[in-house]
Amino acid sequence: MTDQTVNQTPEVHVRVPRYSGSARINHWIVAISFSLLALSGLALFHPSLFSLTALFGGGQMARWLHPWLGILLAMSFFGLFIRFVSQNFPERTDIVWLSRIRYALTPGGEEYLPEVGKYNAGQKFVFWSQAFLILVLLLSGICIWERGLHYLEAAVGFRVSIETMRWAALIHATAAVMTIVVFVIHVYSAFWVRGTIDAMTRGSVSGGWGWRHHRRWLRRKVREGDVERPSNGD
Amino acid sequence: MFPPIPNPDVSVQKPGFGTQDLVRRSASTVPVPTRQLTPVAKLIDVSKCIGCKACQAACLEWNDLREKVGENRGSYDNPEDLTPDSLTVMRFTEWINPETDTLEWLIRKDGCMHCAEPGCLEACPAPGAIVQYSNGIVDFIHENCIGCGYCIKGCPFNIPRISRVDNTAYKCTLCSDRVAVGQGPACQKACPTQAIVFGTKDEMKAWADARIKDLKARGFDKAGLYDPPGVSGTHVMYVLHHADKPHIYASLPDNPRISPLVKAWKGAGKYAGLGVIALSVVAGALHYLTQGPNRVTKKDEEEAEQLAEKQS
Ligand code: HEM
């Protein structure tokens, strides 16, 4: 009989560690700097959003802070990239998963999907798109950074033509829209798939979560003995 | 000689135009002004310029700016480029005329052209940092400027410069403060040869016509007025002896216009971008409303326990 008491959180018998403390701190630095970047960037993106600069203490402050936050984001994202890249390489089952994506978007549809390792194809998509887009944002951002270019020219003689700056501005704004959309997908998925946020707050997820969404990963964790049994008390 | 503008009455005067005369304001809209000021223009007659730089000195003087002592870079250009302090700079070109095989020394006074369609204003993200009056003057309002440098990307003439002191953008104001009390720009006042004259745009065009006739009579059959239509004309115009090739005058653009890249960056794409972001949020909300949360079930937890049980 299928369980109908879905509104109660079922009792958790097994917890599975998913992210170490340092990975979580790294993730939250990325998350916070990304959010601030999106807010300060959107403030300049369109006049209707210019009042967002008030959050940063005015237009001059937002303009000044944004690129430095960008450097922080790029460096901290690089940390996440190194940590997670090995689990994010594409595999054959990703294609099957993607071809059945409508099941992935329905609660309970997991049964029709291949067993997933640490990351499913959707998560891998978020990972690779953000890696690519942040790199594009970093490079294009530097090319439209008044102060930064001044420092770069003084230090290494690096100059950017105005025509390049125009391309960079267009590319930066486009990539920013894309990265924000991917961010919305990422945050919504974490919220929709209940129990996911635990991974980044407590560092572990319930065994049931692993069974439902990342069964192949759960099997591996169990094999490795890397699970906690809070209910057994041992 | 163009009749010089009389010396001012030195008593305190009320400015002749102000914010009520704005026709454009960056990143914001302005009410349609109740009156139309007479469009003004500065005419720079390149053929009359002797390169004395009195205009540069007058500009520094009137605007109370000081330029750093420069270095000789092997040219008469000094400073070698516009800076936040040097709002105008004489650009010297040694050009060999292929038709006559003679050297011509071309001297162009560079600075803001006060475009009728200003790319700087179009690109600026800060409300009210760049304004345009109905007499054609484009001015930067420093207290609203955030120093982002978007104006540099927007300008087809490579004019604005960001100050490293106050992080705001600077360019020629066409001496809007002087014009407001019936004076001409300081550079015009200082020019000893009347290579710079100032008046209404119509007067300047008429004056240019006479100058062009004169030049043509002297053998410069390509002499003409530089009032580029790509930016709907400018309120700083040049008389060029070789108006068929403006680029020989230290890369004056032949056909300046707001770059299509800037138009794409600042145009409808912005609404598309905001729309796409809004759409992604709406899609999430709809998905949630139709599908509900994806919760782990009791069965999932039990399965996980059994799996762990088997192993241990
Ligand atoms: C990765 C390093 C990044 C650097 C170096 C960077 C740099 C810049 C610079 C220099 C500007 C011009 C305004 C200013 O000077 O502050 C800008 C604008 C902007 N940035 Fe970034 N940025 C980065 C990342 C991001 C990210 C991650 C986002 C989105 C979440 C973003 C969104 C925007 C937006 C929307 C604009 C306004 C574009 C426009 O006016 O059309 N940036 N960025």
Ligand code: SF4
């Ligand atoms: S730097 Fe230029 S574009 Fe940026 S706010 Fe100032 S005037 Fe506007």
Ligand code: SF4
């Ligand atoms: S020349 Fe450049 S700075 Fe001057 S009004 Fe035109 S676009 Fe603006």
